Amino acid sequence: MTDRAAQREAATRDAVETRVSATPDRIPGQPGPIARYERAIIGTVSVVSFLIFWEVIAQIRLMPELFLPGPSDIWRAYLVLLKTNTLGRDIWVSGQELLVGYGLAIVVGLPFGLLMAWYKRLGFALDPFVNFFFATPRTAMFPLFLIWFGLGLGSKVAIVFLGAFFPIVINTIAGVRNLDPALIRMARSFSARDWDLFRDIVLPGSVPFILSGCRLGLGHALISVVVGEMIGAEAGIGLMMANAGSVFQTARVFVGITIVAGAGVILTLILQKIEARFQSWKPQP
Amino acid sequence: MDVGSSTEGLRNNAVSRVNLRARGVTIHYWVERANAAFLAVDGIDVDIQEGEFVAILGPSGCGKTTFINAVSGTQAISGGSLTLDGKSIEGPGPDRAMVFQQASLLPWRSVRDNVLFGAQMQRRLGREESARRADHLIKLVGLGGFEKAYPSELSGGMQQRVNLARALATNPRMLLLDEPFAALDAQTRELMQDELLRVWEEEKTTALFITHDIKEAVFLADRVIVFSARPGRIKREVQVDLPRPRGRETRRSDRFREIEDLLHDSIQEEVLAAAKRELARGAA
The missing domain is CATH 1.20.5 (Single alpha-helices involved in coiled-coils or other helix-helix interfaces)
Known part of the structure; x- marks a missing residue:
């Protein structure tokens, strides 16, 4: 063995030993103490x-x-509005319109999308309608709804429903079409019936898509409530904002914006919680 | 046909009962792109005895997976007859269970719930009885302690163990295995072959195993059926007289090599034929 070879061997041995025995000061990639916050x-x-x-x-x-009112001006406007007692009624009316319309959109849209995706021919029959409505700005339908359902809750529930319905339907369809065909084949080979496939594979397998459809739908629902009330309503946050805007009570407009935004943030958080619950089986990143 | 006569002979001498019987099984595919029917499997005659382990060996694309799908009942045949215990196979049934090439586990179900899935779909066993059997099988395939794990937490080999346990949990008359170890690395594959035989020795279910791996076929099976390149026809049948239980020594034995060589020559011709056809099609 040459000197150099012996040297190299000794060096390797040292390196191995150091690597084993040394406790590192800091492991690369290990987060520091404040990284979590x-x-x-x-x-x-x-x-x-x-x-x-x-x-x-x-x-x-x-x-x-x-x-341009500042945050403190907006806060003062908010307190004044609370005292006049109409704000509570506006929130109640808008909240009802939003939750009823959005809830209906989920309750109807989810099975609708599942059936359209599962039964090919039903999909062929309904695709043109879904495409037509999805491509049309739904607020364009609002004058029609005013004629059909009047100035009260009905017209706003209808417009909210229509706004949220299509994102939910389209995402549900995408979820079903994205299912792993190997899973369907597997279930079929174990004599699974249609209902079994629905409950045990189609529904859980498309949950991520369905929930992102719900989140998209929520955005549309909020837009619909506000715009609907601005065009024609007897009460509601949108109406309050439109009235305030027309007499340059800018701080009140901002109050409306913060309420709508707050509702959006809270509902999105709830959806995220539901999403997390359904996906506990996913590998944690 | 010498193949036909050999199966006739088997039937006459057989002490045990015939489990699966295929007569002139022909399967066509409809190919949308070509707008034409396409012959995948052509005139298969096979008898599989109760408790027998049969491997079908063939080059990829030879129709062997199509054939096992027909046995599972998820693929309709276009000619001939296919019976299990004398009953014609019309669709999937609780007397057969498939182990798939891809593990095909439900990612949102735990190991135990995945193992129970097949039995649950077939409404075979009571809740308590199936849970007990699932736990027994999970231990049998070496996954004790992983009952609550999710598929994403398992390695490929472990997922295939779940795949196998799921099929066994349905207590099938016949176990169908479609290249279940093809996607595993060489070491894991050998380990899984040992494990499969260990489990099979215990359960003694009739097994039909599809593979393109000669060693795998010889190591596992009582009988190897060689399929020709497309369309799938039976080219040759070889009895594997290696003693059981088989293990490490089996793979090193001379007899193992002999049978392997025999099959190797046979399958080499088919691989070449298939390659030539591919080239001809590429040139056209």
């Missing part, structure tokens, strides 16, 4: 900074309050 910390700081920046800009009155 990084997301929450940075997010909060960013939002708070934005609010402060907005308040400062508003308070030095670069623009008149009429044009």
Whole structure:
């Protein structure tokens, strides 16, 4: 053995020993102590900074309050509105329209999509209608709904339903079409009946698609409620915003925006919780 | 046909009962793109005895999977007859259970619930009885302790164990295995072959095993049936007289090599034929 070879061998042996015995100061990829809260910390700081920046800009009155009220102005408008007692009624009306319309869209849209995707010929028959309505801006139908269902709840429930229905249907169809055909074949070979396939494979297998359809549908439902009420209603957040806007009560418009946004955030969070529940079997990243 | 006469002979001498009987089984496919029927399996005559382990060996695309799908009842035959215990096979049934090439496990079900799936679909066993059998089978295939794990947490070999246990849980008269170890690495595959035989020795279910791996066929089967390249026809049948239980020594024995060589020559011709046809089609 040459000297160099012996040296190299000794070096390798050393390297191996060091690798085994040494306790590393820090393992690459191991998160530091604050890494876990990084997301929450940075997010909060960013939002708070934005609010402060907005308040400062508003308070030095670069623009008149009429044009850009600050967060504190909006808060004051909110308190005033609460005292007049109409805000509660507006929230109640809009909430009803949203939840009834959206709930109906899920209850009807889900089986509708499953059946359309599962029974090919039913799909052939209904595809043209779904495509037609999905391509049409649903708010364009609203004047029709006003004629059919009047100024009250009915017309808004209808427009919310129509807004949320199609994203849910289309996503459900996509979910079923994306099922692993090997799973269907497997179940068939064990003499599974149609109902078994539905309950044990089609439904659980398309849950991720269905839930993202529900989330898309929620966005459409919120738009529909606000726009519907702005066009024709007797009460509701949308109407309140439209009225406030027409007399330049800008802070009240912002109150409406925060309520609608808040509702959207809360409902999305609930959907995310449901999503997490259904997907506990997924590998954790 | 010498194949026909050999199966006749088997039937006459047989002490045990015939389990699966195929007579002139022909299967056509409709190929949408070509707008034409396509012959996948042509005139298969086979008798499989009760408790026998038969392997069908053939190059890829020879129609062997099509044939086993017909036995499972998920593929209609276009000619001939296919009977199990004297009853014509018209569709899937609780007397057969398939182990698939892809594990085909439901990702949202735990190991135990996946093992129970087949029995549940067939409404075979009571809840308690099937749960007990599932637990027994999970231990038998070496997955004790993983009952609550999800498929995504298992390796490929472990998933195939679940696949096997799911089929066994239905207590089938006949076990159908469609290249279940083809996607595994070489070491895991050998291990799984040992395990399969261990489980099979215990259950003694009639087994039909599809493979393109000569060693695998010889190691597992009592009898190897060689399929020709497309369309699938029986080219040759070889009895494997290696003693059971088989293990590491079996793979090293001279007799193992002899049978392997015999099959190798036979299948080589088919692989070449298939390749030539591919080339001819490419040139056309």
